[in-house]
Amino acid sequence: MSNPIQLKSETLMQAMVLEVGQARLRETSVPRPVAGIGQVLARVCACAVCRTDLHVLDGELPHPKLPLIPGHEIVGQVVETGPGAERFKPGNKVGVPWLGWTCGECRYCRSGRENLCEKARFTGYTLDGGYAEYLVADERFCFPIPDIYSDAHAAPLLCAGLIGYRCLAKAGDAGRLGLYGFGAAAHIVIQIARHQGRKIFAFTRPGDSNAQQFARSLGAVWAGDSNAPPPEPLDAAIIFAPIGDLVPQALKAVARGGTVVCGGIHMSDIPSFPYDILWQERTVCSVANLTRRDGEEFMALAAHIPLQTTIQTFPLSEANEALTCLRTGKLQGAAVLLMR
Ligand SMILES: [Zn+2]
Ligand SMILES: [Zn+2]
Numbered sequence: 001m002s003n004p005i006q007l008k009s010e011t012l013m014q015a016m017v018l019e020v021g022q023a024r025l026r027e028t029s030v031p032r033p034v035a036g037i038g039q040v041l042a043r044v045c046a047c048a049v050c051r052t053d054l055h056v057l058d059g060e061l062p063h064p065k066l067p068l069i070p071g072h073e074i075v076g077q078v079v080e081t082g083p084g085a086e087r088f089k090p091g092n093k094v095g096v097p098w099l100g101w102t103c104g105e106c107r108y109c110r111s112g113r114e115n116l117c118e119k120a121r122f123t124g125y126t127l128d129g130g131y132a133e134y135l136v137a138d139e140r141f142c143f144p145i146p147d148i149y150s151d152a153h154a155a156p157l158l159c160a161g162l163i164g165y166r167c168l169a170k171a172g173d174a175g176r177l178g179l180y181g182f183g184a185a186a187h188i189v190i191q192i193a194r195h196q197g198r199k200i201f202a203f204t205r206p207g208d209s210n211a212q213q214f215a216r217s218l219g220a221v222w223a224g225d226s227n228a229p230p231p232e233p234l235d236a237a238i239i240f241a242p243i244g245d246l247v248p249q250a251l252k253a254v255a256r257g258g259t260v261v262c263g264g265i266h267m268s269d270i271p272s273f274p275y276d277i278l279w280q281e282r283t284v285c286s287v288a289n290l291t292r293r294d295g296e297e298f299m300a301l302a303a304h305i306p307l308q309t310t311i312q313t314f315p316l317s318e319a320n321e322a323l324t325c326l327r328t329g330k331l332q333g334a335a336v337l338l339m340r
Contacts, residue, residue, distance in 0.1 A: 003184030035082030042076030047130030173234030181241030
């Protein structure tokens with residue numbers, strides 16, 4: 001009975017649910033969860049759609065909670081607080097991100113690397129998420145939302161923005177930065193990177209002139225096909241697209257000492273490549289999850305710059321359509337589910 005959604009409740013809510021053996025979400029009524037110790041019950045105002053949701057649906061990530069309510073880029077309004085939860089009051093807006101719980105005791109948690117906690121629980125993957133009218137969340141892992149953002153425009157900050165920010169930090173002080181895959185994360189990261197005075201090169205699906213135009217409109221100095229070389233060598237590249245073939249492509253594009261950061265939770269296999277393109281102290285690394293500190297830093301930056309998110313909204317009941325648009329590359333920016 002550790003999962004509150006299984007508790008007996010009189011009140012039902014609408015949710016889009018992933019069931020065992022299914023790849024489409026089912027619209028259904030489920031009991032409204034009850035805030036447990038240290039948790040808040042929030043009414044979901046908006047929930048952005050992330051590529052990770054597709055990986056969960058496609059069975060590419062091990063051991064999801066099933067049945068599952070996906071969604072981990074959530075803006076909600078606190079309705080009730082559970083025993084001992086004192087950080088937020090009913091009526092407060094909260095952001096609920098991917099990192100939902102950590103043990104606080106392991107070597108990773110104790111060394112400022114809670115993103116790597118082996119017992120971590122994740123919203124919309126091993127905990128129920130925001131494709132529903134309500135959710136419960138551990139208040140310690142929620143973020144206040146800068147009040148300059150509407151609910152829908154804030155939602156993509158919670159993962160696309162946050163993970164993008166962590167990727168950017170891994171890229172170090174690279175002045176010439178490549179972004180492979182110009183979707184929800186890249187369209188936010190480019191604004192931070194530009195604010196920091198970096199030069200951005202955007203790589204998209206070959207022939208995707210809309211995405212290339214979108215990248216240029218946000219300040220990319222160059223935008224082109226992912227299989228094309230950039231006009232000058234890069235100091236770092238971040239790969240947001242889940243395509244392993246891009247790793248050797250990006251390695252070829254970075255200069256000596258350059259870094260290639262893989263920002264996704266899942267990627268197709270990386271083909272073998274000649275050592276020559278890694279030689280000269282080039283680095284390949286991945287970024288996993290987020291820490292609460294990342295969230296605090298990023299939200300402060302988001303309020304300061306401020307970031308403009310480009311969104312396409314869908315009603316909750318059209319979550320499957322939103323996911324299909326993401327899969328087929330038909331979105332500009334981020335898809336966001338809006339509750340009524
Ligand atoms: Zn995500
Ligand atoms: Zn831990």
